[in-house]
Amino acid sequence: MKQPLPIDALQDGLVAACGRVRRLVLRAPTGSGKSTRIPQMLLDLNLVQGQIIVLQPRRIAARLLAARIAQEREVRLGGEVGYQIRFERVESAQTRIKFVTEALLLRQMASDPELKGVGAVVFDEFHERNLHSDVALALARRLQETHRPDLLIMAMSATLDTEAVAKWLGSAETLAADGRAYPVQIEYTHMPRNSTRPIWDAAAEQVRRVLREESEGDILVFMPGSYEIMRTIGAVRNLPESGGVDILPLYGELPPEEQDRAVKPSPGRKVIVATNVAETSLTIPGVRAVVDAGLARIARFDPHRGIDTLLVEPVSQASAEQRAGRAGRTGPGRCIRLWSQTDHEARPLREVPEIKRVDLSETILLLSSSGWGDAATFPWYEKPDDKALQRALTVLADLGAVDTQGKLTPIGRRMSVFPAHPRYARMLLAAGELDCVYEVCRIAGLAQGRDILFRKVDDRTENARDSVEQEDGSDFFPRLALLQQAIDLKFDADACDRFGVHGQAARQADQAARQFLRLAEGQGLPVSDRVADPAAIRRCLLLGFSDRLAVRLDAGT
Structure with a gap:
């Protein structure tokens, strides 16, 4: 049963605006109901034909909002209303409203540039300005201009600068709704x-x-x-x-x-x-x-x-x-x-x-695989710094993903299907060839977050570490052994402390490693139970981080 929400009063204005234009910008306060009611209005009032994709910056919001709409409509989640987040897909051929995270839409647009069967793309919480949402909005506008004039594009948020977004979109209408906030x-x-x-x-x-x-x-x-x-x-x-x-x-x-x-x-x-x-x-x-x-x-x-x-x-x-x-x-x-x-x-x-503070390598690789060869000419919502673009291209060239002309190579195309940083994609592809996928996934997990080891420890803790570590001159091999120790201890904080291991950081590294393992298995890479050759693992690391290679000139430093 639907409860009345402030956004409901916008229904007539939404119908009128959709009759005039296919680009809308909505500002509505938190609690107004925009995230759950706007997609339903588009569906119930026949304002679009095809699926309504709603972008959410966070996985938890995508899942819970889809569940909320399904509850309001008294339908099974995964039927008329569904969602897709990383490693989780709850939808069917009957799904009309689908919540997704932005990276997934970007990959869908790379594999299906015309978004066949999609009638509307709604960018919720656009004020957060995630890199993937910026790029997806630019691609959606380009698609609408070239092949899909019927596609409805809508950006909405509680704190959005509606005029700036509408100006960039061009021929867009702005809408505003009241909220229900107490002091x-x-x-x-x-x-x-x-x-x-x-x-x-x-x-x-x-x-x-x-x-x-x-x-x-x-x-x-x-x-x-x-x-x-x-x-x-x-x-x-x-x-x-x-x-x-x-x-x-x-x-x-x-x-x-x-x-x-x-x-x-x-x-x-x-x-x-x-x-x-x-x-x-x-x-x-x-x-x-x-x-x-x-x-x-x-x-x-x-x-x-x-x-x-x-x-x-x-x-x-x-x-x-x-x-x-x-x-x-x-x-x-x-x-x-x-x-x-x-x-x-x-x-x-x-x-x-x-777009002004993160690495652009994965985005540039994805655009290249979509046929957009020159990132400098891409119609960015907000253009990144030239230095950041050049840095991303240099990384991709070092990884062998693009050639000297900046064009995608065969290995680059294989890397582009991995929803991960190109460095990790290159490592995983090499690990598949060298039979060390499991270990490389764990190393990638360790590299994702904070160090699992406390820096300053006493002699007793150092001795406990020595009983577990495998000394071979690498930073990663001792951490692999201590990560396994933390897993065996079920990440208990006190037990991990005895080895100078940060239990929560180790848990997060293990979760990241499991995600990489699922990525590898999803791409058909072989995962073996055999103990991998340490030289093979080092080679994978070097392929992913060759530009980080250094030589110590003085062993005493």
């Missing part, structure tokens, strides 16, 4: 940036305040990652006031059933500790207070590693406002920020778009 009281705390106090302890202190001062309402705590989330949960559970309160994590790598527990209504009071997956799109009923650490893991190109890395950084003012708004969905709320007002005013208004 939220903002409170700042003074926590110096150089403070040594753990952020989870500071957050737990504010949760304690809310539990003491407010007799009802759930609490949403924002943390940058899963490690900080679990430490926060531990700190909150130790509070005397937490008795009878459900304390739940919410982040992208959680199993679906645990994600559902966090977002579904509960008879008791809840404290949900989440990453920025709870910042937009998702509705968590009952939240009346937000405790915000003001941090997020942001992807940036690391010139020393030659790949993107996730850095913990302060969020922008716009993100902080989105987070605060979560407390005002069902009634007046409060938001406690773990930083000062002076610090807040010094923060950037918005995040820097991904």
